[in-house]
Amino acid sequence: MGNEELKAKYDEMHSQGPSAWFNDGKEERELILKMGEPWVDLAVLEIGCGEGDLAYRIFDRDAKVLAIDYSSEAIAKAKKKWAPNSKFRIYNWDYKDKRIGKHNRLVMQGVLEHLDDPFTELKWMIDNFKPKSIITSSPCFLNPRGIVWMTLHMLGAVMSKTDLHFLNPWEFGDFCSRHGYKLSRKDCDWDWGHGTGMIADLRKRIPLALKDGNLVFYQDRLESLMEWLSRFELGSIGATMVYRIDL
Numbered sequence: 217m218g219n220e221e222l223k224a225k226y227d228e229m230h231s232q233g234p235s236a237w238f239n240d241g242k243e244e245r246e247l248i249l250k251m252g253e254p255w256v257d258l259a260v261l262e263i264g265c266g267e268g269d270l271a272y273r274i275f276d277r278d279a280k281v282l283a284i285d286y287s288s289e290a291i292a293k294a295k296k297k298w299a300p301n302s303k304f305r306i307y308n309w310d311y312k313d314k315r316i317g318k319h320n321r322l323v324m325q326g327v328l329e330h331l332d333d334p335f336t337e338l339k340w341m342i343d344n345f346k347p348k349s350i351i352t353s354s355p356c357f358l359n360p361r362g363i364v365w366m367t368l369h370m371l372g373a374v375m376s377k378t379d380l381h382f383l384n385p386w387e388f389g390d391f392c393s394r395h396g397y398k399l400s401r402k403d404c405d406w407d408w409g410h411g412t413g414m415i416a417d418l419r420k421r422i423p424l425a426l427k428d429g430n431l432v433f434y435q436d437r438l439e440s441l442m443e444w445l446s447r448f449e450l451g452s453i454g455a456t457m458v459y460r461i462d463l
Contacts, residue, residue: 252323262282316344326354355455373422388401398461404456
């Protein structure tokens with residue numbers, strides 16, 4: 217599956233509502249907002265805005281916001297949710313739409329891992345939108361959750377039906393070093409990376425992932441794994457990493 221084929225999947229997920237997502241993204245949004253301060257008077261382009269929750273928060277900080285998403289279902293929900301009390305622009309556009317102009321800042325929450333060639337496409341965005349800074353986030357696998365995830369992925373389990381890539385901090389570092397950009401990063405969703413949130417996530421996700429990969433598992437062994445993971449006392453990296461790239 218490529219990015220273009222994900223459109224139908226995201227329309228389906230947005231039509232299902234909150235039950236379709238493993239995480240509500242609140243901590244991630246808060247960290248994006250914090251790392252982007254100040255927002256006042258910036259011309260911000262958010263790519264992959266979903267139902268507009270982050271775009272509205274940015275707009276509420278006195279930025280000029282253009283929010284786009286290629287899921288028509290997401291945009292329909294966003295307009296119904298936010299249009300009555302906001303003036304930020306939100307459209308069902310692809311990010312290569314010619315109507316998009318230059319912006320001071322580019323924002324993406326959990327988008328790059330869904331693109332066919334993330335860093336080639338990120339460079340295209342930089343060259344065409346001419347931002348001075350980028351705030352972007354992706355799942356991070358440098359934690360107990362990530363070790364379980366990547367091991368099962370290697371064995372053939374379908375750990376995600378939407379992530380085309382599992383990105384790592386060193387890939388962002390290599391990209392920025394190659395082009396002379398300044399990179400800073402912070403992590404969040406610690407409980408989801410190695411705590412009760414992780415246990416709840418993996419308890420739901422692992423059986424589905426193994427089934428989709430046609431792999432046999434034993435429920436009692438899964439429960440033993442959950443018990444073992446719950447005993448971890450590890451000062452680990454959170455399940456989400458937010459990156460700020462200054463150009």
